[in-house]
Amino acid sequence: MAENEVLITEEGLEKIESEIEYLKTVRRKEVAERIKVALGYGDLSENSEYDEAKNEQAQVEERIAKLEYMARNAKVVKGNELNDQIVNVGSAVTVVDEDTQEEDTYYIVGSAEADPLEGKISNESPIGAGLMGMGIGDVADIDVPQGKVRLKVLKISIA
Incomplete structure (x- = not known):
């Protein structure tokens, strides 16, 4: 097995692809809306809502990158x-x-x-x-x- 290969079942790959889709289409929009609302509160230096939303955005993007890496490097173990x-x-x-x-x-x-x-x-x-x-x-x-x-x-x- 190559060092960067990720062994995974077909079901596991489907779950990863589904989570990527959810994060990209739903969570990104939710977090972007939170950032937009927090920006409306004014001064960013003391805006905890903005800081939290930006941290959440970073976590979502990190999760997407990790899942995409796993999907790209997946070695699917097929039932047959x-x-x-x-x-x-x-x-x-x-x-x-x-x-x-x-x-x-x-x-x-x-x-x-x-x-x-x-x-x-x-x-x-x-x-x-x-x-x-x-x-x-x-x-x-x-x-x-x-x-x-x-x-x-x-x-x-x-x-």
């Missing part, structure tokens, strides 16, 4: 490139913790679309990296911030 025998970006992996016997399903995604609250973990995270390349029945000993976990792969499917 995946299989249900090996864990890869785009896989849904059901594992069991061999110590607690607790089962979890993780969706392995590129770092750009990771969202642990949705069960989407990055292929660069400790658990994601530890599961990459594993097959059904394989056991991974993974160092996590809380110590070590021993996960056995029960099922792999294409997310």
Whole structure:
């Protein structure tokens, strides 16, 4: 993988493109209107509304630039490139913790679309990296911030 490539699923790329469109068509206009209103308050040296609006404008532009970079450098992992025998970006992996016997399903995604609250973990995270390349029945000993976990792969499917 090239150093600047961003691994991403088709769904993740669609979300990025949708957010770019929203930021460009909606948020830019909202922030520009806030700046216009704040300019009407007069003296800019003590105008906190103007300062806040300009800071928000900078944040929106920074987010747009970051998302456009990710979209430009995206390496989309397509479903037809995946299989249900090996864990890869785009896989849904059901594992069991061999110590607690607790089962979890993780969706392995590129770092750009990771969202642990949705069960989407990055292929660069400790658990994601530890599961990459594993097959059904394989056991991974993974160092996590809380110590070590021993996960056995029960099922792999294409997310």
